[in-house]
Amino acid sequence: MPSFETIIGLEVHAQLQTKSKMFCGCSTRFGSAPNTQVCPVCLGLPGALPVVNVKAVEAAVKMGLATGCTVARRSVFARKNYFYPDCPKNYQISQYEHPLCSNGFLHVEGGEKRIGITRVHLEEDAGKLIHLEGDDHSYADMNRVGVPLIEIVSEPDIRSPRQAASYMQKLRTIVRYLEICDGNMEEGSLRCDVNVSLRKKGSDKFGTKTEVKNLNSFKAVEQALEFEIERQARLLGEGRKIQQDTLLWDSVKGESQIMRSKEEAHDYRYFPEPDLLVLDIPESLIQRVDTEIPELPDAKLDRFVSDLGLPKYDAEVLTSSREIAGYFEATAKELGDAKAVSNWVMGEVLRELKDKKIDISQFKILPRQLAALIAEVQSGGINMPTAKDVFRDMAGTGNEAKDIIEKKGLKQISDEGALDAVVVSVLDNYPQEVAKYLAGKDKLLKFLVGQVMKETRGKAHPQKATDLLKEALEKRRGS
Amino acid sequence: MRLNECGLAKLVTMAKAGEISPLDVASHVVAAVEARERDLRVFLDFDKDELLQTARSLTDSGDYRRTPLCGMPVMIKDNICVKDKPISCGSRILTGYKSPYDATVVVNLRKNGAIIGGKTNLDEFAMGSSTENSAFGPTRNPWSSEHAPGGSSGGSAAAVAADMAIVSLGSDTGGSIRQPASFCGVVGMKPTYGRVSRYGLVAFASSLDQIGPVTKSVEDSALMLNVMCGEDANDATSLPGAVPDFAANLDNGLKGLTFGVPRDFLEVGMDESVKDNFDKLVTNVQREGARVVDVSMPHAKYAVACYYIIANAEASSNLARFDGVKYGHRTQNDDDIYAMYVRTRDEGFGDEVKRRILLGTYVLSAGYYDAYYLQAQKVRSLVVADFAKAHERCDMVMLPTAPSPAFKLGEKIEDPLLMYLSDVFTIPINLAGLPGVSIPTGLSADRLPFGVQFIGRPLDESTLLQGARAVEKLVDFREKPFA
Numbered sequence: 008m009p010s011f012e013t014i015i016g017l018e019v020h021a022q023l024q025t026k027s028k029m030f031c032g033c034s035t036r037f038g039s040a041p042n043t044q045v046c047p048v049c050l051g052l053p054g055a056l057p058v059v060n061v062k063a064v065e066a067a068v069k070m071g072l073a074t075g076c077t078v079a080r081r082s083v084f085a086r087k088n089y090f091y092p093d094c095p096k097n098y099q100i101s102q103y104e105h106p107l108c109s110n111g112f113l114h115v116e117g118g119e120k121r122i123g124i125t126r127v128h129l130e131e132d133a134g135k136l137i138h139l140e141g142d143d144h145s146y147a148d149m150n151r152v153g154v155p156l157i158e159i160v161s162e163p164d165i166r167s168p169r170q171a172a173s174y175m176q177k178l179r180t181i182v183r184y185l186e187i188c189d190g191n192m193e194e195g196s197l198r199c200d201v202n203v204s205l206r207k208k209g210s211d212k213f214g215t216k217t218e219v220k221n222l223n224s225f226k227a228v229e230q231a232l233e234f235e236i237e238r239q240a241r242l243l244g245e246g247r248k249i250q251q252d253t254l255l256w257d258s259v260k261g262e263s264q265i266m267r268s269k270e271e272a273h274d275y276r277y278f279p280e281p282d283l284l285v286l287d288i289p290e291s292l293i294q295r296v297d298t299e300i301p302e303l304p305d306a307k308l309d310r311f312v313s314d315l316g317l318p319k320y321d322a323e324v325l326t327s328s329r330e331i332a333g334y335f336e337a338t339a340k341e342l343g344d345a346k347a348v349s350n351w352v353m354g355e356v357l358r359e360l361k362d363k364k365i366d367i368s369q370f371k372i373l374p375r376q377l378a379a380l381i382a383e384v385q386s387g388g389i390n391m392p393t394a395k396d397v398f399r400d401m402a403g404t405g406n407e408a409k410d411i412i413e414k415k416g417l418k419q420i421s422d423e424g425a426l427d428a429v430v431v432s433v434l435d436n437y438p439q440e441v442a443k444y445l446a447g448k449d450k451l452l453k454f455l456v457g458q459v460m461k462e463t464r465g466k467a468h469p470q471k472a473t474d475l476l477k478e479a480l481e482k483r484r485g486s
Numbered sequence: 487m488r489l490n491e492c493g494l495a496k497l498v499t500m501a502k503a504g505e506i507s508p509l510d511v512a513s514h515v516v517a518a519v520e521a522r523e524r525d526l527r528v529f530l531d532f533d534k535d536e537l538l539q540t541a542r543s544l545t546d547s548g549d550y551r552r553t554p555l556c557g558m559p560v561m562i563k564d565n566i567c568v569k570d571k572p573i574s575c576g577s578r579i580l581t582g583y584k585s586p587y588d589a590t591v592v593v594n595l596r597k598n599g600a601i602i603g604g605k606t607n608l609d610e611f612a613m614g615s616s617t618e619n620s621a622f623g624p625t626r627n628p629w630s631s632e633h634a635p636g637g638s639s640g641g642s643a644a645a646v647a648a649d650m651a652i653v654s655l656g657s658d659t660g661g662s663i664r665q666p667a668s669f670c671g672v673v674g675m676k677p678t679y680g681r682v683s684r685y686g687l688v689a690f691a692s693s694l695d696q697i698g699p700v701t702k703s704v705e706d707s708a709l710m711l712n713v714m715c716g717e718d719a720n721d722a723t724s725l726p727g728a729v730p731d732f733a734a735n736l737d738n739g740l741k742g743l744t745f746g747v748p749r750d751f752l753e754v755g756m757d758e759s760v761k762d763n764f765d766k767l768v769t770n771v772q773r774e775g776a777r778v779v780d781v782s783m784p785h786a787k788y789a790v791a792c793y794y795i796i797a798n799a800e801a802s803s804n805l806a807r808f809d810g811v812k813y814g815h816r817t818q819n820d821d822d823i824y825a826m827y828v829r830t831r832d833e834g835f836g837d838e839v840k841r842r843i844l845l846g847t848y849v850l851s852a853g854y855y856d857a858y859y860l861q862a863q864k865v866r867s868l869v870v871a872d873f874a875k876a877h878e879r880c881d882m883v884m885l886p887t888a889p890s891p892a893f894k895l896g897e898k899i900e901d902p903l904l905m906y907l908s909d910v911f912t913i914p915i916n917l918a919g920l921p922g923v924s925i926p927t928g929l930s931a932d933r934l935p936f937g938v939q940f941i942g943r944p945l946d947e948s949t950l951l952q953g954a955r956a957v958e959k960l961v962d963f964r965e966k967p968f969a
Contacts, residue, residue: 047587051807053580054567054589054686058722086803088850090827097806147811276850278859281692281800283722 011205011243013236014213015165017228019178020156021188022132022196023066029131029155030057030100037194041137041148049153051096056282059084063155064107066187067129068288068296070157071108073181073303074124080288082107084129084280089273092147093134101130101158103277107286113181114305115173117319122174123162130156157187163202163213168232172225175199176327180304184329192224199228204249205239214239215249219263221256231256234263307332315345324353330367331357334374341378344385351381355395359402371405372398380408388412389419393465421468423475426459429467430475433458434483445484452476490514490649491966494558494706497652501556508550508557508601511652512541515559515603518650526626528645530564530574532604540601553599554713560595561654563642564605565612566697567686568592575688576610576620576638579834580814589686590718591655591697598713606641606654610836611805612662612690614638615908618899619838626895627669628967629934633892636666636908642700643670647967653701653710657687659694660793661887661912664924667700668887668937671926671965673958674700675707678945679919680725682711683718689804691797692723694916704925704955708732711947730948740774740956743949745940746781746880754787754910756889763928763936764886767961771884774960776953781876781883785868789914790906792869795849795862796917802846808834841902866917873918877943882953885911887924887937912939921947923954926963935965 028035031048047055071078085103106128112121132154137146159178165171179197182188190197204216219235222228234256239249253272254263302310304326311322311332326332335352339345356377360370372380380401384394389412400411412418420426433455434441444451452473459472489497489511500506516534523529537559544550550557562568565575567585569592574580592602609619617625617640625640627633628648635644639656643666646654656663658676667674675698682697689695699710711732718724747768752761772778810816810830817829835843849858876883888908898905915922924939940957942950 050812052586052813053573053575053583053688053807054585054587056685056689056721056723058720088803088806090806090809090824092809092811092823095807095812097809098803274852276803276847276852276855278799278803278850278855281723282689 010208011240012208012210013166014163014204014206014216015167015171015232016163016202017159017161017165017171017174018200018202019159019161019175020198021070021159021178021182021190023063023155023157023187024189025060025062025066025155027060027062028153029060029063029129030153033153035154037196039150041146041150044150045152049095050149057100057280059283059286060155063129064286064288065292065296066155066185067107067127067157068293069185069187069300070159070182071111071127072293072297073185073300074108074111074113074127074159076108076111076124076127078108078288078293079105080290081105082128082286082288084283084286085277086280088276091133092145093136093152095134095149095152099131099133100280100283102128107288113174113177115170115177117323118305120170122164122170125160125162127157127159130158132156168229168236171201171232172229175225175228177304180327184301184303195223198223201228201232201235203232203235203239205236205243214243215251217249217252217254219254219256220266223258227256227258230258230261231263234261301329304329304332311345315339317345317349321346321349321353325349328367334367334370337374338377341375342381344381347381347385348378351377355398359399363402370402372401376401376407383408383412387419387421387468389417390465390467390469392460393417393419396465417466419468420463420466421471423471426463426467426472426475427479429459429462430472430479433462433476434479441480441483444480452480488514488649490518490652492652493702494555494653494709495703497558498554498556498709501558502551504551507545508541509538509545511557512537512559512601515650515652518648519604522628522648522650525631526628526644526648526650527623528606528625528641528648528650529561529604530576530607530622530641531572537601537603544601550599554709555595555599557599557601558652559601559603561603561606561642561645561651562592563608563639563654563656565608565657565688565690566592566655567688568602568605571605573605573688574622575612576608576617576622577808577834577836577839578621578815579808579831581834582815583813585686587686590683590720591714592686594713594716600713603651606639606645608641609638610839611688611801612638612657612659612695613801613838613842615661615665615905616893616895616899617641618895619836621836624895627892627934629671629892630932632894633934634669634895634897636669636888636892638662638666639674639700640666640669643667643672643674646670646672646700646702653699653706655697656700657690657695657697658912658916659690659696659797660916661909663698663700664887664912664922664937664939665909667924668926668935668939669892671929671935671937671963671967672700672702673704673707673923673925673954674698675711675923676915676921677711677715677947678725678921679916680723681715681921681945681947683716683721683724685718685720689800691800692804693800694793694797696916704923704951704958705733705736707923708736708951711951725945727945732948732951735948735952736955738952738956740771740776740953740960743882743953743956744777744779744880745771745953746779746876746883748781748783748786748876748883748885751783751786751885751914754889756886757891759930760886760888760890760936764938767927767938767957768884770960771957774956776956777880779879781879783869783872783876783883783914785865785872786914788865789869789917790910792862792865793913793917794845794906795858796866798842798846799850799859800846802843802850805835805839805843810834838902869914869917870919873914873920873941881942881949883941885939885941887911887939891930891932891934891936915939915941920944921950923950925954925958925961927957927961928963929965933965
């Protein structure tokens, strides 16, 4: 079988978190009763006209600037004409020949891979059709009709399913940093279609591509691409041709099915939307939006590495969420030891958030409190296992580490006199183990340390306990 | 005195003076409608009880005297939304549909003391020049029941001409206010594109549609514009800027005004009688003290072709929403969605609407867009430039409104191209987005009205109305369709 190069491009739709819809004043809230957030405009009633939501325009400009795009001072809304019951006007207001933003890029794989962004344009979402089992009618919920979307179209720069997922993840991180989209793929706030084709290695001509739609998770993006690449490779390997089809991914079955062939492809008959003026973006708007863009993940990552001395891996994990990065940074600032904080945040904090299915804003331990806890460990006040218990207590109650340690009597026993007594009693209680150790079974030291910890209810300073045990055992060897 | 025969300005003055009430006027209008509706078929919806009731309560409260329109009734073309009223657009496809909201222009009229009256007949979705494309049958020309009232606002024009209305609203996409006004011997005014909000006007061709009044005098049109115009947050294409008092300079006369006559464009041809009427008027205007200059409009003759690409392209998209899914007509046989679309639209739309949707779909199709739609946009900008250049030399351009007086019902309906040419003089004005007003300028040998239109600079309706008013006085057209 000849070896192929994979060419992938993504079209990502992100729902903008504006309060009202793209062309009317209806709410964009998710999950309301069907058809309660509608008006003559989004329902496409006779005579109704669209008016552009400036907040949505600003969000799109923000995305453009954040991804290095050129923001067009004049862009044009266009009608995309097609008949479908989820689209009440039977045309979608989108942008076609003159998009708002074009020619950008972003980096994945630790800055190693640059992926071009062809364009970012504004459009409106469609409604939802509901098909109930055993009911021969379909129902339409128009609440989502007219919710503002940006469509982000990549260049065909992606070379693997893994890279596609990374690109998607990076987009999600960026829209969340910018606070223009909640990035919730399950609820459909972020959706993805992929275009994929194969070509013989070394060739500079693109092969025939297929489009796979309906990818609702990073996993689906990867799996659908793997499936499609394998299918195309098999066909090409058999000397057959790829048909330019549109496919639909079924994540339950783990396979894609043909939705329509090239012959059935729509002619959308785009033309400039005559109900809207050319979208004029004043320089002042671009400048203002630019000042509203926070430090982006790449810049933050660089700073965490160069200024805070974090390993690149840590910096990448921490900056994948603006809130986590902020939490980390605040804590590190309190403590003055970035790596220690990074270990805690990447370990205990992220685990706690995942277990409790909460986000950092709901997390009870404040950066100052976490810094104090880590400081307790570093000063020898408590040992690490105790600290983890204290952490869990804090995460549940929001109490200060100091108070918990005091109340529960968890202060580490470092006093040699107190530890000595425990060591002696442990050695007395386990004569067989002591004998085996002295006979050369070094591993039993760990067991004996464990007993000391048990006796002290975990409070013994582990290193000191080890040292004292070794010392006492050597003494017994001699006697 | 029969109040329904009076113009708006006169009635408002009398009402303010306490000489008449809204109920007096409404009663006379209702009487005229009852007498003439059966012959003329002007209205698609007319609720006389509601009209009288509203007029009665206004009269009782006395508040009307503090409003500009003093409780006078305004008839509405049935492609403009009135809350809780059926709106058909002259089509079967909207069967059973009522608008849940008022068009902005209706809101403005109500705010200014108008009573919203009946809904007038039109060509289906305003596509036509005779009302013969109405799914509910044509309106008759009050001057001759064998003749068309013009279109598409034929109901609105006939209502005013037959004194079944004091004033009415029309919409003008390619001449749909001015041409029927001309055929019916009344005044029809299309404001600058964007002057009157289109919110609530069922779109035919969004970049050309404009709402305007049909009235018995230029002064009445000015009064109507005063309450209809203004920027609307619901219409992105409505124009900002102050709305002047259009009635302020009305009587400044002809002196100091320059009229431009595009001789090259007039060569596209017209009835000899229309040409005579027009030429005589030009001579008169000059004799009475206005300057008349020749202007050149070399591209205006391509306007009809250009229009039928742009208007149909937009229409094919605007009318896509009438699909049987949400409101209006739906075919009985609806088990498959695409078949449902096809059958619903086949049953719901008339021939002319289908023809235009097909043409519009065609010109936007992949591979044809550049040759048709883009090319038409280029021609459109040339027409705009023609007018801009003409307006450097004159305050308003003068043209016959239509190349003939009213034609007979049935005369052109089988020949769409012939029908389209009846708008040859009105269409360029829509392409350029300019204000235009048609006034009656005499009667033909068959007692059918002639009309002449004046085309002003963008947003300069004031000067335009001043000129039209001066010519109106000069012509002093007092004929009535009924003895």
